[in-house]
Every structure is written in structure tokens, then in C-alpha cells.
Amino acid sequence: MINTKKIWYLLAAMAVILITTVALMSNKKEVEKTPKNPYQAIDGAKTNSYEPVGESLELTTDDNVIGNKKAELIVFVYEDYSSPYSAVLAETLSRINSELDNKLTIAIRPFVTAGNNISREGALTLMCAQDEGKFSEMRNVILAAAKEGSLQEGGFNVYANQLGIDETAFNNCLTNEEKSLKLEAIMAEADKNLVIGAPTIFIANEMIIGARPYSDFVDSNGDAVEGLKAVVDRQLSAVGTKK
Structure with a gap:
């Protein structure tokens, strides 16, 4: 057995x-x-800078440009108007461009975080303000509110009133289908370049994710990271070399 x-x-x-x-x-x-990490690190850029993965970005008539429109170095910025980090980055870029005597073309593009109504409403508000010739003023107001955390869903008409934009026209613009389709097209372009959050910056052949500080710093992993000013200086030097 x-x-x-x-x-x-x-x-x-x-x-x-x-x-x-x-x-x-x-x-x-x-x-x-x-999936494999789609981001390829930039050689010689220390850390946290990547090669763009999509087609080369080009200025369009929909871009709002800050700075010198004829500058040789173009900086594309995707901003989330509900994000305090986008507000911080905007201040950093403004400081850099001022110190460089307006040597940058800064092209501003909206980024909408999925499921975030304030993010979407903020982007549409900027597009509507652009129609009224008040993009820069509205952007400053919204980013300041985003930084202090005072934005509220459905409350953007307050900023329109502050800037003298007709409330009825503004509300009609926010619900305009053409504006929504244009915003979708901008987001589709962002998706092609693997922009998955904001702020995200493209400087020449370099993609930087997040609100990179002005100065060099050491991150939580102990890695040395190039500050945004150093990145811009390096790219400007490269542009000068190509002349």
C-alpha cells in the first residue's frame, strides 16, 4: 500500500x-x-531634461507670445491655470527674460488636467480674454489667484468684470463650441509630444517637466540639477554658435 x-x-x-x-x-x-520610459535624457544637461519625442514645435497664430517675437530662442510653455506651479514657473521665466534684455520668445499654451473643471475653465477664460486683447492681463490675474489658491469653479467671470470684459459676451464665449474644439486641438498637439502635465517647457531640443527653479539645486535623490537660468544660457550659447 x-x-x-x-x-x-x-x-x-x-x-x-x-x-x-x-x-x-x-x-x-x-x-x-x-511601457518603456518614453523620455530620453539630454546628454550634458545634468538631470531631469529630456529630448522631445514628437514633432518639432512651431509657433502658430493661436500662440500667445511674451517677450521678443523675433528672438532666436523660442521657449514653449504649457500652463495649467489651476496650478500654483505654473504660476511659479511664469515668474521664473519672466525674471530670466528680463535679465536677458528680452532675448526670448516665450510662447504660452494652455494645458487642461483631465477631470479638473477649474483647469479647463481657466484655459477657456484665457482664450476668451485673448479675443478681447486682454490675454496678458487675464493671465497675470489668474496665475496670481492660482498661486494663492483662491480660484473657484464658475468664478472666472469676476476676473472678466475686473478687466472690463462684457459679462454676457464672456459667458457666451466660455460655452462656444469653436473655442472648445480649438482647446481640444491644442491638447492633441500636447499629447503628440507626451506632455502629460503642466507646467512643461520646451527649449530648443530640450523638454523640462515641472516648475524648474531659477538656480541650480540638488534634488531629493542627491542629484545635481541645472537651474532654468543655466538651461536658457546654455541654449542661447548654442544658438550663437550656430550663427
Whole structure:
């Protein structure tokens, strides 16, 4: 007669082997499904700078330009108008451009965070203010409110009133289908370049994610990171070399 205890040991061993095999196969499938990091680090840029993955960005008639419209170095900025980080970056870029005597073309583009109504309403508000020739004024007001955390859904008409924009025309603009379609097109362009959040900056051949501080710093991993001023200076130097 076969020893019952041996049979149980054998069955237990087979069960362990089966479970281990299934686990390994499952893990292999998960690894295969995990996408590779799409961002390629920039050589010589220390850390946290990446090569753009999409087509080269070009100025369009929809871009709002701050600074010198004929500058040789163009900085594309995707801003989320509900984000205090976008407000901080805007201040940093303004400081840099002022110190450089207006040597930058800064092209502003809206970015809408999925599911964030304030983010979307802020972007549409800027587009409507642009129609009234008050983009810069509205941008300053909204970013200041974003920085202090006072933005409220449905409350952007207050800023329109402050700037003398007709309330009825403004409200009609916010719900205008053409404006929504234009915003969707801008977001589609952002998606092509793997912009997944704001702020995100493109400086020549370089993509920078987040509100990069003005000065060099050491991040939480102990890595030295180039400040935004150093990045801009390096890119300006590269432009001068190509002349």
C-alpha cells in the first residue's frame, strides 16, 4: 500500500511548482505590458531634461507670445491655470527674460488636467480674454489667484468684470463650441509630444517637466540639477554658435 503521507507530500510539492510557474508567467506578462520610459535624457544637461519625442514645435497664430517675437530662442510653455506651479514657473521665466534684455520668445499654451473643471475653465477664460486683447492681463490675474489658491469653479467671470470684459459676451464665449474644439486641438498637439502635465517647457531640443527653479539645486535623490537660468544660457550659447 502506498504511504498516504508520501502522497500528500507529493501533491503539495506539485501544487507549489504549479503556483510558482503561474506566478512567473503572470509576472512576465506584466513586464511585457509595462511601457518603456518614453523620455530620453539630454546628454550634458545634468538631470531631469529630456529630448522631445514628437514633432518639432512651431509657433502658430493661436500662440500667445511674451517677450521678443523675433528672438532666436523660442521657449514653449504649457500652463495649467489651476496650478500654483505654473504660476511659479511664469515668474521664473519672466525674471530670466528680463535679465536677458528680452532675448526670448516665450510662447504660452494652455494645458487642461483631465477631470479638473477649474483647469479647463481657466484655459477657456484665457482664450476668451485673448479675443478681447486682454490675454496678458487675464493671465497675470489668474496665475496670481492660482498661486494663492483662491480660484473657484464658475468664478472666472469676476476676473472678466475686473478687466472690463462684457459679462454676457464672456459667458457666451466660455460655452462656444469653436473655442472648445480649438482647446481640444491644442491638447492633441500636447499629447503628440507626451506632455502629460503642466507646467512643461520646451527649449530648443530640450523638454523640462515641472516648475524648474531659477538656480541650480540638488534634488531629493542627491542629484545635481541645472537651474532654468543655466538651461536658457546654455541654449542661447548654442544658438550663437550656430550663427
